[in-house]
Amino acid sequence: MIYVQLRARVKLAQGETLHVADAAKVLGSEKAGHCSLFCPTAPGVYTLDAIAVAKALKKVFPQEDISLIGAEVCYVHRIKARGKDFLRPVRTAAALLILLLGSALGLTWFHADVNMPQAQADVYAAITGAPPDDVRLITIPYCVGVALGVCVFYAIPFPNQTTPLEVKLTEYQEDMEKAEGKPIE
Known part of the structure; x- marks a missing residue:
């Protein structure tokens, strides 16, 4: 029994051969990972169907049962070699x-549009009941807060956490792959 779980995406250089181990996690036979798969050599995004992987494995291992787990499609990115x-x-x-x-x-x-010094003076007066002697009492903490907000948004202090930016980039990547993906036949 050979278990195959397709990866979400794989990147290959223009001259590289696509093997099952590149596009999927394989359990049950080490030799199955070395099985070659057809993939066009032109740069672009291609969709590799799980059934195509199963057919290729069945040709090489006719006596084995193939069990497909997880995703139905792997996106193969052919990258142009750059100097x-x-x-x-x-x-x-x-x-x-x-x-x-x-x-x-x-x-x-x-x-300048919202007259920030006046807005900060109004906030200070609302909190303390007296007008501020110097607007910098609110301006400096405000600037520090903006900087900390940017750091937290981009997860600079927490490198192992997923940021909203990474979520959006992942969604964008998936949308692009679905739109550009050409089936491998």
Whole structure:
């Protein structure tokens, strides 16, 4: 008996051969993992059906029973081989600089729009009953709170926890695979 559980996705370089062990977890026979599967060599996203894996294993191991567990489809990403990209650090730094400046301008314009110093003075007066001598008494904790909120949102202090950003990226990845996936035949 050979048990096969397909993985959600697998990434292969353009010249690599797809084996059962790449696309699935196999239990019952070590040789079953080395069985080759057909996959187009052109870059793109392809869907590998569990039945296709079972058929390929049945050809090599006709006497064995094949039991499929879990997902029905594995998405195979054929990745184009890339050479050394010397400009990548420069492009990354430029993108980070643009994002940093954009977010700083967005926060600044938001604070100017809502008259943040006056809003913070009003909050201080509502809590204490007296107008503040210096708005920085509220501005500094507010800035620290915004920074901590960003850190918690991106799970910087908790690297092993799933963040809302990772959840959205996973959903996006799954939607893209469903839309772009071409069946392997």
